[in-house]
Amino acid sequence: MTTTRREFLTASAIAGAALVSPAALAASTTKATIPMPKLQHHVFFWLKNPDSSADRAKLIAGVKSLAAIETVRSFHVGIPASTEKREVVDNSYHVSELLGFDDVAGQDAYQVHPLHKKFVDEHQHLWSKVVVYDALAVE
Amino acid sequence: MTTTRREFLTASAIAGAALVSPAALAASTTKATIPMPKLQHHVFFWLKNPDSSADRAKLIAGVKSLAAIETVRSFHVGIPASTEKREVVDNSYHVSELLGFDDVAGQDAYQVHPLHKKFVDEHQHLWSKVVVYDALAVE
Numbered sequence: 001m002t003t004t005r006r007e008f009l010t011a012s013a014i015a016g017a018a019l020v021s022p023a024a025l026a027a028s029t030t031k032a033t034i035p036m037p038k039l040q041h042h043v044f045f046w047l048k049n050p051d052s053s054a055d056r057a058k059l060i061a062g063v064k065s066l067a068a069i070e071t072v073r074s075f076h077v078g079i080p081a082s083t084e085k086r087e088v089v090d091n092s093y094h095v096s097e098l099l100g101f102d103d104v105a106g107q108d109a110y111q112v113h114p115l116h117k118k119f120v121d122e123h124q125h126l127w128s129k130v131v132v133y134d135a136l137a138v139e
Numbered sequence: 140m141t142t143t144r145r146e147f148l149t150a151s152a153i154a155g156a157a158l159v160s161p162a163a164l165a166a167s168t169t170k171a172t173i174p175m176p177k178l179q180h181h182v183f184f185w186l187k188n189p190d191s192s193a194d195r196a197k198l199i200a201g202v203k204s205l206a207a208i209e210t211v212r213s214f215h216v217g218i219p220a221s222t223e224k225r226e227v228v229d230n231s232y233h234v235s236e237l238l239g240f241d242d243v244a245g246q247d248a249y250q251v252h253p254l255h256k257k258f259v260d261e262h263q264h265l266w267s268k269v270v271v272y273d274a275l276a277v278e
Contacts, residue, residue, distance in 0.1 A: 034175075034239065036173070036215040039220055039222075042181055073173055074175055076274065077277055078277060079275055080274065080275070081178055081275035082275070083180075083246050084250065086271070088269045089272070090270055091272075091273065093272070096179075098181075104220055107220070111223070131227060132227045133183060133219075133229055135218065135235040136217050136218055136221070137215055137216065
């Protein structure tokens with residue numbers, strides 16, 4: 001039964017992928033997973049004033065404006081989740097931004113896009129630290 | 140006549156493209172549209188022997204086995220992308236694992252899943268450092 005359900009889900013995932021992007025399809029696995037764009041750009045922000053909910057809301061709104069950039073294929077803005085506080089888990093950041101691109105060129109285009117430059121200009125006074133990870137899918 | 144034929148061929152090409160690659164249509168929209176699971180669990184691994192391609196391949200294969208866990212909704216295994224080396228970019232890790240879950244409960248179930256425990260048991264000798272970020276989507 002489990003196998004049958006997995007097969008069904010895999011077929012659904014593949015059908016769904018066809019609506020999205022060939023790069024996402026290429027990055028999909030054999031299981032029931034949502035296909036992900038190949039390049040994942042994950043940014044973690046630490047606020048200067050972590051106790052200011054206004055600052056946090058401002059940063060979140062700013063990050064959301066980035067979803068409109070043409071080469072952005074997937075988008076997730078987050079805050080630390082209430083998962084178990086293990087030693088390896090860094091939950092000290094305040095806001096996260098996870099953007100998916102088809103390739104390095106898509107991310108490069110995003111970096112110099114006017115909407116991204118505007119976001120940095122208007123929000124960089126809010127953060128004290130930023131860490132970025134760019135991960136390219138392996139086959 | 141030639142023009143007419145060209146028009147016909149162009150129309151056919153467009154129709155064909157839509158059938159073969161709906162991605163082209165999706166890509167022409169202004170926004171990022173792949174729906175992302177709410178909880179994103181991003182793990183970065185630093186290998187004990189970064190120059191060992193065998194160790195890296197073993198770890199990547201191990202990470203891939205995690206996609207079979209039932210609560211995993213999206214899956215991406217990566218290596219540092221060749222994006223611009225800015226000061227804020229940490230490209231010192233060797234392998235990354237990005238898993239999407241519907242909620243914190245899904246991630247909790249994953250942590251205690253036999254396949255995850257087996258992965259840790261069989262691969263933890265390969266890494267010297269692990270950093271985990273759990274990000275929950277904001278509305």
